[in-house]
Amino acid sequence: MSLNAEPKGPLNMVSGDIHTFLFAVVDEDGAAVNISGYGIAASIFTVTDGQPVTPALVSYTVGAGVTITTAASGEFSVATAAVDTAGVSGRHYLEIETTDGSTKDRTIGRFWLDIVADLITA
Amino acid sequence: MARIYLTQPPLQRDFDLRSGETARGFNAVLNSGDDMVLRFTNRNAAGTAVTIAAWTGITLNLYTQAGVLALTETGALVGGGTGGQFDVTLTPANTDTLAGTYIAELQVTGTGIKLTPLRGTVQILETYIPT
Numbered sequence: 001m002s003l004n005a006e007p008k009g010p011l012n013m014v015s016g017d018i019h020t021f022l023f024a025v026v027d028e029d030g031a032a033v034n035i036s037g038y039g040i041a042a043s044i045f046t047v048t049d050g051q052p053v054t055p056a057l058v059s060y061t062v063g064a065g066v067t068i069t070t071a072a073s074g075e076f077s078v079a080t081a082a083v084d085t086a087g088v089s090g091r092h093y094l095e096i097e098t099t100d101g102s103t104k105d106r107t108i109g110r111f112w113l114d115i116v117a118d119l120i121t122a
Numbered sequence: 123m124a125r126i127y128l129t130q131p132p133l134q135r136d137f138d139l140r141s142g143e144t145a146r147g148f149n150a151v152l153n154s155g156d157d158m159v160l161r162f163t164n165r166n167a168a169g170t171a172v173t174i175a176a177w178t179g180i181t182l183n184l185y186t187q188a189g190v191l192a193l194t195e196t197g198a199l200v201g202g203g204t205g206g207q208f209d210v211t212l213t214p215a216n217t218d219t220l221a222g223t224y225i226a227e228l229q230v231t232g233t234g235i236k237l238t239p240l241r242g243t244v245q246i247l248e249t250y251i252p253t
Contacts, residue, residue, distance in 0.1 A: 005151075005247055011126075022125045033130050043251050052250045059251075075125070096128065097155075097251045105214045107153040107249045108128045 007093060010112035016086040016121060018079065023096070025074035025108060036071035038062075039099035042078045044085075044092050044113060052093040058084040089117035134159040139239045141165060141172040141206075148226060148242025155218040155253045162197070162228075164206040164239070171206035174199065179231035182210045184224035184244055192224055193217070214253035221248035 013019040025033040042065070043056035060066045060078055068076045078096075096109030131153070139145055141164050152158055160182070164172045180197030193216060200207035228240035 005245070020123065022123055023128050024125050025128050025130050027130055028132065030127075041251050045250055054250055054252075056250070093250070095249060095251050097249070098130070104133050104157040105253060106131055106133070106156050107247075107251070108130050109126075110247075110249070 007110040007112050009094075010091070010114040011094065012114050012116065013080070013085070014116050014118045015089050016082050016118045018082050019085075020077050020079045021094075022069075022077050023075070023109065025076075025098070032072070032074040034072050035068060035074050035076065035098070037101045038068070038071075040066045040068070040076055040096065041098075042066055042094065042096045042109075044080075044094050046088070047091045047093050047112075052095075057088065057092065085115055086121075089115050091115075131156070133157060134161055136161045136163065137240075138162070139164045140167070144238050145240045146242060148240050149245070150226070150242075151245045151247065152212070152217065154220055154246050154249050155214045155251070156212075156249070157214060158212045160210040160212070161200070162208055162210070162240075173204045174206055174208060174230070175203040176232040176235060177203060177208070177230040178233070179229075180208050180210075181229045182240075183227050183229075184220070185227070186222070186224060189225075192220055197228075197230075217246055218253045220246045222246060 025035050040062050043059040045052035045056050092113040094111040094113045097107050139162050164174050166172050182195045184193040186192050195210050197208040197210045223245045226242050226244045230237050
């Protein structure tokens, strides 16, 4: 297995949107991973000088923005609330970490997230 | 909306050591703050596992490029070492504050034994969700 030093992406969204990202967890052979019982954390960070800045702008967990949609297929979603990204724009960083049933932590997603400033701000 | 596939990294990574030699090509890439077991297997030139039951001390250290010790971990024999295997188990707290490329050195000791079977690098990718 090799990990990429550079985050993937960029993913895109418009500020202030209720935006849903759909993900599926697979193993190294591309087979779906059953994520029943998994804890999933997803956080969006602002980026300064190319580096994510802590603490996170907003964080999501299962039941609070993260929804396991089809556990057997490894499918889950991350949904932003309108207020989460209202008034922000530019390059951000999205990180996703899982904790499986044996409480082992694994970082499974690292993405650049480009947020385009909305023009209709109501 | 397109689904984005996320590859779940394994919780264990396997590496071979060549019995009686220092492996210098070792290069591991890890996420900071993740759980990970590094499993090493001591093999001879034919690829057959060689017992390490006499290795009573196993230490894996990571050093910064400036030579400052950043992490020291103790290895544990698997099955008493007769299958040539030992594990170095990393918990989230071990690497949570580390990021960058480190020099890795493995030292094993025992009665009449003091060897460095591995030199190489470990690249730790910084992650930002707190452990």
